[in-house]
Amino acid sequence: MLPKVFLYVDAIARAGSIRKAAETVHVAASALNRQLRELETDMGVELFERLPRGMRPTGAGEMLLAHIRQQKRDFEQLNARIGELRGMRRAQIRITAHETGTRDLLVLYQVIEWAERTWFAWSMPKKVE
Structure with a gap:
């Protein structure tokens, strides 16, 4: 999660x-202003231009906003992927083949290994007899 000051x-x-x-954000304006001032002091740069009718991000502010928004998107994607994991069910698949199908089984084995590398959320125990 992002620091609250970034959300502010x-x-x-x-x-x-x-x-x-x-x-x-349901926070007192004075508290929000104080948080912003502390962040600007810590970073050593003004993040917003104070205008007669509002505020506008400075160049540094735009850079920080781009970072904040990317972090928010990344966190949302992470939450979505974790949600997908929660919805997964475990299953066991057993594949057998006759001796004449060994070549086809080898190809299937390679496909399974590729899938495990590509989609890390699952793995299949393999046993060749």
Whole structure:
């Protein structure tokens, strides 16, 4: 999860003002302003231009916003993939072949190994007799 201050920065950029952002994230405007000021001090750069009618991200602010938004997308994708894992069921597959089908079985074995490397969420125990 992203630090709350990053979520606040994103909210300020989307809303265009600290007051409007504070309403959307349900935090006092003074607390939001304080968090932003602390982050700017830590980073040593202003992240927003303070304008008479709102705020606009600076170049550094745009860079930070791009990072924040990418992290949010990555986290959402991770959650989706984990959700897919939760929905998976385990199953056992047994494949047998006659001696004359050994060549075909070898190809199948290679396909299974490729699938395991490609989709790490499952593996198939293999036993050649």
